[in-house]
Amino acid sequence: MRRSPQLGAFLAYVVEARLAGDAGAIKAYSIAVDVFGRAADFDPQRDPIVRVQARRLRALLAEFYQSGNAEAPIEIVLPIGGYVPEFRARMLEQLPPEQQPVAPIYQDGARAKQSVKPQTETGRPRAVWAVGILALAILILAGIYWTSLSERTGVAVPVAQPAMPFVIVEEFESLIDDRRGVPLVAGLAIELVTDLNQFPDLSARYGDTQAEVTQGDLALGQPIYMLSGVVRRTEQGVRYSVLLREHNSEAAFASVDVSVPLDNGNPQMSLDDVARMIAIRLGSPRGPLHAATRQWLASSTASDLVLEPYPCFIAAALFREQRLLIDATQVERCAEAGARGGDSESQALLALITADRGWRIGSDNEEGAALLAEGGRLADEAIRIEPISAFNWASRGFVALLGGDTLQAREYYSTAMQLNPAAVDMLADYAYVEAQIGNWQLANSLSALAFSVESDPPNFYYSVPALHALRDGDYRAAVEFGERMIEGLPDLGSAVLVSAGGHLRDNTVINAYLPRLLASNRFRRMGIMPALRYHILDTELLRVLSNGISHAGVPVDRLARPF
Structure with a gap:
């Protein structure tokens, strides 16, 4: 707390408001304005300072109460997802003998009577030294044996969870004389900040021409990245090159390039589109900003840990991609x-x-x-x-x-x-919806954009190309895409593969996937075609699916009715 007076002020603010009976006034906005000095137009959705500082405060409180230094009979708890503190009586065995209460502990600010053994003046210095030496010894031993000690005793060790990435965007530099043409960088940094702040798992601010990391930035407790960029002319047109680096390192953390063709000297993409193409790569749950968090989740063994909102969103993306991993x-x-x-x-x-x-x-x-x-x-x-x-x-x-x-x-x-x-998984999902309706031009363009971003796309991305290939009669491509699609969408994927195999009269494909089709509880309960019509509105696609599955040897009653 001494190292971060803002956290001390945060704690005092919420505790005093609760004790005063004013819990309803403890909101992100009031904390931001009264504690962190934000302006009256503060928007908690664009500036995550309160959520981030609350996570740091919870971690420090947990560390304090588990350190053995806490002597008070009351524990202050800041619940996950909220800012109204709770006051809980600590167990008697958690307190040193001279601090154990002899009367009940009352919550919500009422004083508790307790008997404390008086300490003589002559004994105090010796006791202080003894406690200090003991504390030092405990710290040294804990640093060496903490993990095994926690396993033997069952004492919970606070787990430091990854914090949301924070990006400071500097103005882009133009190496092209655009005085007589369309401005090539004006407003791009601001647009990029706006785009990045739309993601639930990223935050960003504008850094002007030469960004400085402020004490307020450091107080957020988030990993900080500096984003700078340059636009230059190439044979194909102009190229926007973006460099991402950690704030305390000059080494490149990641880079992104966006090439824009020219027509009579004018770029064929607006600055909004350029910002979108940059944000779509940086904001992907598989992008460089979230790589460390994905690794942490994949290697974490604390299955009973309640994840904070940021790692929770990354875990959800991982779960969707690989259900066995999370x-x-x-x-x-x-x-x-x-x-x-x-x-x-x-x-x-x-x-x-x-x-x-x-x-x-x-x-x-x-x-x-x-x-x-x-x-x-x-x-x-x-x-x-x-x-x-x-x-x-x-x-x-x-x-x-x-x-x-x-x-x-x-x-x-x-x-x-x-x-x-710029949300790439959302692009893939939207493409899937348009494909089921039959709007193939839009579905294919959205799907192609999503694929252009990801070097190793998740399995559910393959639904649109698989469905389109089947509908267009390219059954070999439908099998190729369907074999990736089935891991993300098993019911529809098995239907696509059996149908493609039926059209090809390919028994290898049919034999591999027909058992999965007929084992689907959904198809069994509804019948295969009624279940497919539940989502798909494109009548031609439904016709191709039905004919192919019939050619694969599935009887009409299985197609039309529950079985």
Whole structure:
């Protein structure tokens, strides 16, 4: 606390407000303005300082109470996802004997009577020295044996979770004389800051021409990256080169290039489009800014750890890509914790998880229908809390799609794309929705853009090229794409592969995937074609799917009715 007076002020502010009976006034806005000196127009969705500092405060409090230095009978707890502190009586065995209370402890500010053994003046210096030597010995031993000690005793060791990346964007430098043409860099840095702040797992600020890392930036406790860029002429037109480096290092952390062709000396992309292409690469959950967090999640053994919002979002992306790598209950647990604290995007994530479970149980089942309805309610509430979040609108679109309302899903995704056109997974999902409706030109262009960003795209990206190849009669390509698609979308993927195999009369493909098609609980409950019509509105695609599956030897009753 001494090293960060702001955290001390934060703690005092929320505790005093709670003791004064004014818990309702403890909001992100009031903390930002009263404690951190933010202006009256502070927007908590654009400036994450309160959320970040709250995470640091929770970690310091946990460290303090577990260090053995705390003597008070009351413990201050800042719940995950909120800012209103709780006051809890500590267990008697946690206190030294001379500090153990002999009367009940009362919460919410009421004083507790306790008996403390008086200390003689002559004994105090010796006691202080003894305690100091003992504390030093404990610290040295803990540094060596902390892990094994915690395993033997069962004492919880506070886990430092990754913090959200923070990017300071400097003005771009132009090496091209554009005095007689379209400005090539004016406003690009500001646009890029706006785009990056639309992601729920990134934050950014404008750094002018030569950015300085301020004490306020350091106080956030986030990994800080400096982004600079230059535009220069090439044979193909102009190239925007972006360099990302850690603030305390001159070495390049990552780089991004965007090439723009010229037509009569004018670039064929607007600065908004250039900023989007840069942000789409930096904002990807598989991008360089999140690489360390993905590695931490993959190697973490603390399955019972409640993740904070930032690592929770990265865990959700990992879960979607590789369901065996991340425990679904861990993602659901951290989404619930964030939602209880009023974080709208955590609630939208919880809506996705809830609706996905309902879809897997089945909309034709009472329990499944109830879960789908609950997912829709949670997503609607998330939008009501924060209507300018692209993630909230995209989540509502995905929930609508799972509920069988493909046209409504398209509307939600369209709104999300207006808010954040640089979210690459959202691009892939939106392309998938447009493909099911039959808007192939838009679906293919969105899908191609998503593929251009990712060097190793997730399996669910392959749904659009697989469906398009099948519809166009390129059955070999449908098999190639379908074999990637099936790992992300097993039901639809097996239908695509069996249909393509049927059209090719390829028994190898049919034999490999027909058992998976017929083992699908969803197809068994509804019939294969009714289940496919649940999402797909393109009648030609449905016809090709039906004919191919029939050619593969599936009887008509399996196609049309439950089995």
